[in-house]
Amino acid sequence: MRLADGMRGVGGAGRRACAAAAAVLLLAASAEPGRSAAIFSPTDAALRGASTIDFDSLEAGRKRRYVFEDEGVVFRAKKGRLAISPATFGGVYGGSGMELSTLFVGPPYRFNIRFRRPVDAFAMSWGAANPDWIVKARDATGKVIAKTIFAGADGPHAGLVSYYGLAAEGIASVSLRSLGGQDWVKIDDFSFARRQYAPEGATESAVSAPSAVPLPGALPLLIGALGGLALRRRR
Helix, strand or coil: CCHHHHCCCCCHHHHHHHHHHHHHHHHHHHCCCCCEEEECCCCCHHHCCCEEECCCCCCCEEECEEEECCCCEEEEECCEEEEEEECCCCCCCCCCCEEEEEEEECCCCEEEEEEEEEEEEEEEEEECCCCCEEEEEECCCCCEEEEEEECCCCCCCCCCCCEEEEEEEEEEEEEEEECCCCCCCEEEEEEEECCCCCCCCCCHHHCCCCCCCCHHHHHHHHHHHHHHHHHHHHC
């Protein structure tokens, strides 16, 4: 039985707790220890001083890649075309103004994000996905330094579908791929940050690194959430 099947009778708070625990556990198991953390909020400390791309300056259209020269960020489809369209196109999923979507991306339903200068955190508004998507962050050599799941509405981690990101030192590129075949997503307010950022008057050494994901701390969260589900189903 998939986790989603056992969550159908559970309220939104329970689904979000299970989704967060599952995502954190996956990240903790796959990322380099002490160097990575999942991001679920635009106010996460790892995004302090972040630059944001909201896509609102672009006209509606389709391209294989969209290059943001000033920000040093490139969005590229593996196959097919990425699309810029109003947030109302295809349904509203939390974005506003103009959004980037993968509606016209073909198999393997994947797109990439590259940074001219490596970053230490990125995140985005995420919506319209049905299956889960696997997200891998790589350093400048191409080595995977962190990976996690961005949940879809029908995936086993359903319930936390709004804002996702990763914090890891030296992210040069990110690949995002559907785990359920044909699917498309809409993203907005793409933010990225470097740890070198420091408030005026502070030294770089005074800026704390993104916190690591402690596996022991995440495990009780998942066990407690699943235990609650089991009790609910027995009643």
